[in-house]
Amino acid sequence: MMSDKKRTTIILFSGDYDKAMAAYIIANGAAAFDHEVTIFHTFWGLNALRKEEHVPVQKGFIEKMFAKMMPRGADKMGLSNMNFGGFGPKMIKNIIKKHNAMPLPQLIEMAQEQDVKLVACTMTMDLLGLQQEELLEGIEYAGVAAYLADAQEGNVNLFI
Numbered sequence: 001m002m003s004d005k006k007r008t009t010i011i012l013f014s015g016d017y018d019k020a021m022a023a024y025i026i027a028n029g030a031a032a033f034d035h036e037v038t039i040f041h042t043f044w045g046l047n048a049l050r051k052e053e054h055v056p057v058q059k060g061f062i063e064k065m066f067a068k069m070m071p072r073g074a075d076k077m078g079l080s081n082m083n084f085g086g087f088g089p090k091m092i093k094n095i096i097k098k099h100n101a102m103p104l105p106q107l108i109e110m111a112q113e114q115d116v117k118l119v120a121c122t123m124t125m126d127l128l129g130l131q132q133e134e135l136l137e138g139i140e141y142a143g144v145a146a147y148l149a150d151a152q153e154g155n156v157n158l159f160i
Contacts, residue, residue: 008035008156015044016080024107031114040147042121063129074104
């Protein structure tokens with residue numbers, strides 16, 4: 001049976017702080033308007049779901065290189081423009097704080113509290129050598145078929 005609820009799906013492909021923030025602001029807004037919301041994290045968007053602390057897991061050489069190069073957690077992601085070697089995100093975070101807006105890690109928490117379905121792409125996890133232990137608690141793991149099943153019912157489908 002189809003639900004009467006509106007459905008919003010977002011593919012978060014980008015690993016940029018500002019783009020991830022936009023995805024989570026839209027997701028939280030849609031959830032506040034009683035939409036069923038799914039954010040499907042793939043490729044660099046998976047970094048938003050990484051735990052900040054180092055998680056000791058067995059990895060091959062290439063997987064270890066990816067792990068070192070990718071930011072660990074939402075708060076460590078760079079900006080799409082004006083990153084300035086990491087100085088840009090610091091400026092943005094100060095502006096966010098000054099305007100009493102929510103930084104990305106809190107937007108992610110809020111999404112979880114609003115039952116936004118956070119999905120990690122299992123195929124990309126395999127490609128990048130990410131393991132479930134390295135990602136936040138309470139998220140789901142699925143492939144593209146699961147995303148498409150959600151998206152085909154979607155009233156709003158975004159790629160960020």
